[in-house]
Amino acid sequence: MGNRTVAGSSLPLDVRDLHESLGSPVSASMNFLNEVSQDYPDAVSFAAGRPFEGYFDLDDVHRHLDVYRRHLSERFDGDEAKVRRTVLQYGRTKGVIHELVAAHLAVDEGIVVDPEAVVVTVGCQEALYLTLRALRATPEDVLLAVTPSYVGVHGAAQLVDMPLLPVRESAAGVDLAHLTAVVREARAAGRRPRALYLVPDFANPGGVRMSREDRLRTLRAAAELDLLVLEDNPYGLLGDPDGPPTMKALDTDGRVVYLGSFAKTGLPGARVGYVVADQPVTGPRGGAGLLADELAKIKSMTTVNTSPIAQAVIAGKLLENGHSLRAANARERETYRANLRLMLDGLAARFGAGQVPGVSWNTPSGGFFLLLTVPFAASDELLELSAGGHRVLWTPLHHFYADSEPRHVMRLSFSHLLPAEIDEGLDRLAGFVREQAAAAAR
Incomplete structure (x- = not known):
C-alpha cells in the first residue's frame, strides 16, 4: 500500500519527531560498518574488533x-x-x-x-x-x-x-x-x-x-x-x-x-x-x-x-x-600477541623505509588494534572502494570522533584473523594504499 499521509494523522512518523540521537553520525556507525562487512563477505576484514573464534567450542x-x-x-x-x-x-x-x-x-x-x-x-x-x-x-x-x-x-x-x-x-x-x-x-x-x-x-x-x-x-x-x-x-x-x-x-x-x-x-x-x-x-x-x-x-x-x-x-x-x-586466556593472549607481531612486521615490509611517503603506524604493546596513518582522507566512501576493488576492510577514524569528517588515519584490527589472512589482507591493503596515495599525489 505504501506510505499514505492522512490529514491530522501522526503517520508516517517524521524522524525529526524521534530522539535526536537517531540522526547523529554515531547512530549510523555500527550499521554502516556491519553492512559493509555483509556486502563483501570475501573481503579480509581489519575492521571487526572481535575475539579470535578458533578456540570457540559449543561443548x-x-x-x-x-x-x-x-x-x-x-x-x-x-x-x-x-x-x-x-x-x-x-x-x-x-x-x-x-x-x-x-x-x-x-x-x-x-x-x-x-x-x-x-x-x-x-x-x-x-x-x-x-x-x-x-x-x-x-x-x-x-x-x-x-x-x-x-x-x-x-x-x-x-x-x-x-x-x-x-x-x-x-x-x-x-x-x-x-x-x-x-x-x-x-x-x-x-x-x-x-x-x-x-x-x-x-x-x-x-x-x-x-x-x-x-x-x-x-x-x-x-x-x-x-x-x-x-x-x-x-x-x-x-x-x-x-x-x-x-x-x-x-x-x-x-x-x-x-x-x-x-x-x-x-x-x-x-x-x-x-x-x-x-x-x-x-x-x-x-x-x-x-x-x-x-x-x-x-x-x-x-x-x-x-x-x-x-x-x-x-x-x-x-x-x-x-x-x-x-x-584461562593464556593461549588467546599469545595468539593476539603473535598477530600483533605479524601486523607490525607486515607493515614494515610493505611500507617501511619510506616506500610510500606519508604512511606510518603506531606500535601498541597489546590489544586488538593499531592505527595506520595514510596520505589521503580515509572516508566511508573510500572504505567501500577498498572493499569492492581490493577486498579488504578497515575502519575510518572519524567513527571514533562521532562526526563525519574523514581523517588521514584508519584503524586496523587483527584479533580475529589467522596468520595467512593477515598476510593476504596486508597485501590487499598495500595495493589500495599505494593506489590512493598515487591519486592524492596527482
Whole structure:
C-alpha cells in the first residue's frame, strides 16, 4: 500500500519527531560498518574488533553450565529446585554471579570489592549506559572522554542526553593540561562535568596502554578536579601479566567506577558485562547506599535482569579456572600477541623505509588494534572502494570522533584473523594504499 499521509494523522512518523540521537553520525556507525562487512563477505576484514573464534567450542558451553550447576547444588545442599530456579527463573537485578565476579577481580586485578557493589549487565555497553543515565541528573551535566574513543561511549551519552566534551589523547594516555582546561571552561560556562571516561589498557582505537605513573597522575588530576573516572577495561587481561595495575586497584579515593566485560575473555555470545560502583550515595533522610544500588533501579526498568543462563556459562568458566580469566586466556593472549607481531612486521615490509611517503603506524604493546596513518582522507566512501576493488576492510577514524569528517588515519584490527589472512589482507591493503596515495599525489 505504501506510505499514505492522512490529514491530522501522526503517520508516517517524521524522524525529526524521534530522539535526536537517531540522526547523529554515531547512530549510523555500527550499521554502516556491519553492512559493509555483509556486502563483501570475501573481503579480509581489519575492521571487526572481535575475539579470535578458533578456540570457540559449543561443548564448552555445556560443560560450563554443568560446572556452575554443581557449584549451586553444593551451595544449596542439594536442593535442585533452588538450582533450577537460580538458572532458569528471573534472577535478582544485580545478577546471580556477583560474588564470583568479585572473586575474579580479586584474583586477576587485585581489586577487593564488596559483591554488593557489582551489577552484572547485558554486556559492558549496558554498564556504561546505566552509569551515564544515573550521572546525568540535569541538562548542565556533561561527560569528558579521551578522544578518539570507543564509539559506544558517544552513543550512550547521546541516548541519555549528556553532552560529551572531548579531551585530547597523549602518548601517556590523557593530556592532563587539556583535561584541566576543558573542565574549567565547562564550569565557567555553567556546566557540571561529572566524569572522565577512558580505556587505560590498549584503548580502542589507538591501542595506548597507560603506565602506572600516568594512571596515578590521572587519578590525582581527577581528585583535584572533583571528577569520577569511568575505567573501561575489556582488553587488560589479554596483555602482559606484569603490566600496570588497573586504575580501580590504584584508587584510594573512591573515584573509579569500573566497567568490565566478559566478551573478550569469557564468551562474546553470552553478552555478560558488569559495573563495580562502590561509591556511597546519601539520601535526603540520611543513611547511605551504594551507586550500584541506584544503577540496579535503572536496570530494573530497562533489561530487568541479565540472562541467568548466560551468567551461568561465564560462572562455569570462572569456577573451572579458579576465578582467573588471565589463566584461562593464556593461549588467546599469545595468539593476539603473535598477530600483533605479524601486523607490525607486515607493515614494515610493505611500507617501511619510506616506500610510500606519508604512511606510518603506531606500535601498541597489546590489544586488538593499531592505527595506520595514510596520505589521503580515509572516508566511508573510500572504505567501500577498498572493499569492492581490493577486498579488504578497515575502519575510518572519524567513527571514533562521532562526526563525519574523514581523517588521514584508519584503524586496523587483527584479533580475529589467522596468520595467512593477515598476510593476504596486508597485501590487499598495500595495493589500495599505494593506489590512493598515487591519486592524492596527482
